[in-house]
Amino acid sequence: MGPHHDLFDELRVVTAGGELDLTTAPAFARDLLDARHGSGRLLLVVDLRGVTFMDGSVLGPLCAAWEDCHERLGRLRVVHRPGADLVFRAAGLRDRFPRYATVEDAWRDVPADRATADRGT
Secondary structure, three states: OOOOOOOOEEEEEEEEEEEEEEOHHHHHHHHHHHOOOOOOOOOEEEEEEEEEEEEEHHHHHHHHHHHHHHHHOOEEEEEEHHHHHHHHHHHOOOOOOOOOHHHHHHHHHOOOOHHHHHOOO
């Protein structure tokens, strides 16, 4: 077990794949909303490693989920490949959505840049 196992009532993971754009964003938003049902502290991990294309249309649903998790004293963390970082950077959201390499790293709160540095030593 990691250092955060008792800090949250639940860990939930939403996984997306393929293209996330204007046509698929509504289904993605529903998945994020469904994952936040109930009450209590929530660690929501959004796994975007299977996403082949992503545009800014996913930022609204991600920000809404982030706000909801924080209001519940929880967290939302995003696992994604380096290319998706461009969308977060262009929107000025890299601090809100740092990159995690794996779901386990997101659960342990080890961002990808720190995980790479730690593994190199």
